Amino acid sequence: MSFDYDLFVIGGGSGGVRAARIAASEGGARVALAEESRMGGTCVIRGCVPKKILVNASAFPALMQDAAAYGWQVQTGAFDWDRFQALLTAELDRLEAAYRGTLKNAGVTVHDQRATVIDPHRVRLADGTEVTARHILIATGGRPFVPDIPGAEYAVTSNEMFHLPALPGKVVIMGGGFIACEFACILAGFGVQVTLMCRAGQILRGFDDEARTHVAQGMVARGVTILTGTEVASLQPGQATTTDGAVHPADLVLYATGRVPNTAGLGLESLGVQIGPKGQILVDQYSQTAVPSIFAVGDVTDRINLTPVAIREGHAFADTVFGAKPWTADHDLVASAVFTQPELGTVGLTEEAARALGPCEVYTANFRPMKTLFAGRQDRTLMKLIVATATRKVLGCHIVGPEAGEMIQLAAVAIKMGATKEDFDRTVAVHPTAAEELVTMRKPTRVHA
Structure with missing residues (x-):
């Protein structure tokens, strides 16, 4: 049977775009992608990227207070929300254009409309057009919701x-x-x-x-x-x-x-695609559903709902199906950050989870960071390592404080490689930094037998 496309992707977020680009540019596939909203998906348009820009913008009042404490003559005025909104919109427009450019350069055909699945090899666009594809990838992500309460x-x-x-x-x-x-x-x-x-x-x-x-x-x-x-x-x-x-x-x-997977109205259940209790698409390690020609990646599968994970899942799918290089996304020891004030970075097991698995040691450092200490703030940074007593492997790392996200990315490399507490101890500290505490904690704060 001949098909219009080798791959049809539903969803133009990070996972879908990566899969489409790799399948087309490196796998030589004929690829089409449908996106009913803006290209870039949740992360680029209404999630990670604009959120982090808002985080940065909201931090300036405290930074200006700190500058004054350091001796700078600071004059502050009111925050111009309208101007900020215009700048943010322009940046998101630039990013969306970059995503579209990436797909165009890879030779992907883009349909700016909703698509639904009507059989294992056929999709229907919102304008009524039907196209066939050897493989269909669902990458529709998730959406926020408001519960059914009065008002x-x-x-x-x-x-x-x-x-x-x-x-x-x-x-x-x-x-x-x-x-x-x-x-x-x-x-x-x-x-x-x-x-x-x-x-x-x-x-x-x-x-x-x-x-x-x-x-x-x-x-x-x-x-x-x-x-x-x-x-x-x-x-x-x-x-x-x-x-x-x-x-x-x-x-x-x-x-x-919370968020729920975007599976409603796609026509999947009638085809035999298994849907979980949260509305998520159930897939195997290769992101394949119960229908062999249909795959799914990203938040719509509710595995680990993080943009870098969706990207890896999309890349692994494209390499496996179109590149003759089968591999699976590794969902173990995935680092993440919460951009609160103070910021939280984490990778690996929590103390509670590690304790439930067996004997472990907990090393902590709790201190006032130099930068805000000098400015007179009472902020405190927390550094925490969880270590398996038997193997001495570092099972988890948790950092709360300025630039925790940046630090946890680097700590995650060592932990992913199986570093032991002694490997951390052998590493010479970079002074004066907050991160040096990760390699200078000598005695455990707590020991769980």
């Missing part, structure tokens, strides 16, 4: 946070994950009064307990009110009412209680 229409999600007409005065954020916490810190940095509510007893569930507690303390010190064990029951214009009956004034309510 849900008055809430916004992370998607809308990048297009606010003006900065609000008071904000209620529902959620305790990294998106909720990052936006809480961003808004607080801009001078917004922020109340963060989460159902759990602490923010950042799933992260190391000591590290997330350290982050929470730092957020509170920066003016964020954190209410744990709390949930919004209903919304009205200008206020949020919690399940205990308390009323919280709010110019804006942000719901950031």
Whole structure:
């Protein structure tokens, strides 16, 4: 049977674009890609990239205060939100154009419309056009959602946070994950009064307990009110009412209680593609579904929902199917960062997970970093290593403090290679830095038998 394309990709985010480009440029495949929104997906258009730019922008008030403490004569004015928005829009336009250019240069045909799957080798575009493909790749990512509560229409999600007409005065954020916490810190940095509510007893569930507690303390010190064990029951214009009956004034309510895979309406279940309880597409290690011609990568599979992971999954798929170089994305020891204030970087096991597996040692350093110490701030940095008692391997590393994301990337290389605590100890410190604490912690803070 002849096909219109060797590969049809549904979704123009990081994973889909990488798969399309590699399959076309290196695998010699005839490739088409459909994207119903902007090219670049969540990360580039309404996620990681604009979020990090907002993080940077919101940090300047504190930086200017520190500059004054260092002796600079600093004059600050009001933040020009409109000007910032224009600059941010221009940057996202540039990035989207770069993504489109990459696909064009690779020879990928782009359809700027929604596509659905109607059989194992056929897709239908929104305009009614049907095309056939030997292989179909689903890379539609995930989306935020607002639960069905009274007044849900008055809430916004992370998607809308990048297009606010003006900065609000008071904000209620529902959620305790990294998106909720990052936006809480961003808004607080801009001078917004922020109340963060989460159902759990602490923010950042799933992260190391000591590290997330350290982050929470730092957020509170920066003016964020954190209410744990709390949930919004209903919304009205200008206020949020919690399940205990308390009323919280709010110019804006942000719901950031999680994301769901974008699988609705794609036509997959009727074809035999297995869908998990969260709506995720179930795949094997090669990202192949129960239908041999259909694959899926990225957040739509709900494996590890991080952009670099989606990119690797997309690349592995393209090399395996079109490049005669079979390999699988490695989901073990994936480092990540939470761009809160203070920042959190993490890789490997938490102390709680390591302790459950067997005897381990915990090494910690908790100190005031030089830069903000000199400026008179009470900020504290946490460095933490978890070490297996028997093998001496470093099982996990957790850093809370300035540039934690940058540091954890480098620590992850050593841990991925199987470094032991003695390997860290043999490494000469770079002084004066915060990162030197990773190689100067000699005695364990805690030992779990």
